[in-house]
Amino acid sequence: MADMVDMVDILPAGLAHARVLAALHAVAFADPALSGPAWDEGAFASLLATPGVEGFILTLEGEPVALSLWRHVLDEAELLTIGAIPDARGRGLGGTLLRHGLAHLAGLGVTRVFLEVAVTNTAAIRVYASAGFTNAGRRRGYYRHREQSIDADVMVTDLA
Template sequence: MMDIDFVPLQEEDLEQVIKIEQCSFPTPWSKQAFISEIYDNSLSYYCVGKLDGQVIAYGGMWIIIDEAHVTNIAVHPDYRGRKIGENLLLHLIVQGIMRGALRMTLEVRPSNLSAQKLYQRMGFEAAGLRRGYYTDTKEDAIIMWKTLVEKFTED
C-alpha cells in the first residue's frame, strides 16, 4: 500500500493539480478557478493526495449548511486503479462530517462508468438526472447522494 498524505490544497500545488485536471476532464478548470476556490470561497474544502511530495490526486467540495457537494475529484492517470480515488473520497467524507455535513452529493457523467462504480461502492445512490449539465458535451449528469450521518429525532 502506498503511503499517501491527504493535505489541504495550497497554491504551490496548483501546477501539478492543473496537469491532472487537464488529462482527466474534457473541459478542465483553470488555475484561476482553483485560486478562487482556495481564497474566495469560504464554503470550500480542497485537498491533494501526495506521494513522495508529488501531487497524484486532488478533490474538493463545498459545505452548504449540512450538505457536502463534491465539486471535483481526480487521480493522475499513472496512479488510477490503486484505490487512491476511494481513499480520497473517504478523506472528503470524513472532512465533510467534521464540518457538519449530514449528506453528500455529486454529479457524474453517464459515460464515466469507473467513477460511477467507485461512488456506488462508497454508498452513493443515483437520485436524479440533470439534463445537459455538462456544457462542453451537453451530456446529462447523474445526481448521486450518500447519507453521512443519520439525524436523530426525539419522539
C-alpha cells in the first residue's frame, strides 16, 4: 500500500479553478460555526484575479479534498481561507497544506503571516498553534451567518 504522502499532491490554483475552490469551500464550511458562509465561484475568481493572491488545492488520490487561499503584500501575508472536506479531516492534510503555504510565502520573502479563525473552530486553532501561530487579539462578531455572530481570534506567526 502506498504511503499517504505518495497519494497527496498540492497544486497551484488559478482563475480556472474558481469553481473547484468554491465547491470545496461549500463542503468544508457547511457548518457556519467554522467560519461563516461559504464563498461562491465569483468570490474566488475575483480574489484570484487580485495581485498577490494565490491559492492551492490539495488532492488525495487525485481527488480535490482541501484548499487554501493566501494574500501577500511585501513581507506580510494573510491566510484568507483554508479547509478540508469532512471526509478528509483528521489525517493531517490541513496541516500539510498550511505548511506548504507558509513555505511558499517564506520563499517569496514574507516574514509575518496573519489569519482569523472562528473561536468555535478548536481543531483549526490546534493546527495553527502547531504551525507556530499565536493569538494576537480577538475580533468580536467577525463571522456572520444568518442571525448567528461568531467571534474570531486573530493569530500571527513569524517566518523569519
